[in-house]
Amino acid sequence: MLTEYFNVSRSNPTARQYLYRKFPEHFTWNKSKKFWKPRKVKRIQIGRLVYSNPAVGERYYLRIKLNHVRGATSYENLRTWQGAMYATFRQACEVMGLVESDKSLDDCLTESAQFRMPCLLRRLFATIMVFCECTNIQRLWDNHLNAMSEDFHRTCDNSSRIEQMVLRDISYHLTSMGKDIRHYGLPELHLTEEERSRDHYRELTEEQNLGFGEDHLKIVETLNAEQMVGYEEILDHVLKNKGQVFFVDGPGGTGKTYLESFAC
Known part of the structure; x- marks a missing residue:
């Protein structure tokens, strides 16, 4: 078209x-x-x-x-x-001026560095990562790493460790916004064994705390014959731990969303 x-x-x-x-x-x-x-x-x-x-x-x-x-x-x-x-x-x-250029984001961080503490700069950087359309996060990182790490330089003289400290703080802010620092192309954050275990435990706890009521357990009784065929096929793969992608197709009103919600 x-x-x-x-x-x-x-x-x-x-x-x-x-x-x-x-x-x-x-x-x-x-x-x-x-x-x-x-x-x-x-x-x-x-x-x-x-x-x-x-x-x-x-x-x-x-x-x-x-x-x-x-x-x-x-x-x-x-x-x-x-x-x-x-x-x-x-x-x-x-x-054409239809989108915000990276220069405006770069200028924002440069200006903020003149009167904001490094900890606030790191939070601003994380906010830009999530809510602004930056095309080159790595370049923005390179330009402002020194300003974002100024406070850490007072207690540490190891550049690699300082970089990890900045990444860890930015990662904290991203996590609070529901984002993962690994998805933005920044230098790799090296987690300690304790941090890895904590992240795994947090994810496991979230999964185990997903609530469901008695009505959820009885909903299978309301499926029609065609929905039941799809449900049993999906459930069989789940119980036997068999990988599979299912595509549910059909005219509107046939219960595709209903079946998908229940199967999930």
């Missing part, structure tokens, strides 16, 4: 005034022949783009471009701004 939208924009000057999500108001999609056909009568037709999270990278920035650029004629055209074609959609979004 997107590449055909490019084709229409190239051949039909009138179509270039529309955003991709507004296209269905003026054109209809022929599913069998895969082309856009002009509507004879304009109608209110809600168009939408599939949601994309910043963590998926270029697909997210492609979505941003499609929400702001009218009459795009190609992927290259979407990466072009004021005559210059950029290597990535992210770069194109930045020069």
Whole structure:
């Protein structure tokens, strides 16, 4: 649908005034022949783009471009701004001012280092990791490690140990926000045996404390015949510790979500 939208924009000057999500108001999609056909009568037709999270990278920035650029004629055209074609959609979004650049995050930490304690800088760094769209966390780390570790330098002169102390404190803040420092590409945090055991025990405790009521145990009695077949198949794999991925398909209203919730 997107590449055909490019084709229409190239051949039909009138179509270039529309955003991709507004296209269905003026054109209809022929599913069998895969082309856009002009509507004879304009109608209110809600168009939408599939949601994309910043963590998926270029697909997210492609979505941003499609929400702001009218009459795009190609992927290259979407990466072009004021005559210059950029290597990535992210770069194109930045020069258009559609996303916050890493420079603003770098400036934020630099300014904060002038009046904030290192412990607060580490908390700010963790907050940026979770809530801001930083493309190069490693570079931000390299630029501000000294400022974030200033207090530790007073009691330790081993650079490797100091780095681990900073990582451990940032990891603490990330954990409080439900995140894992291992997912951000920073230097490896070396956990002690005690810390590994504590993390394992915490995860085990959380699993064991998942509550369920009497009604959860009786819910199997309400499954219909087709749901019961799926339930028994999944349960058999669970009890026998057999790895398997199940895909439950069917029309709306057949109880797919109900079955999935119970099987989980």
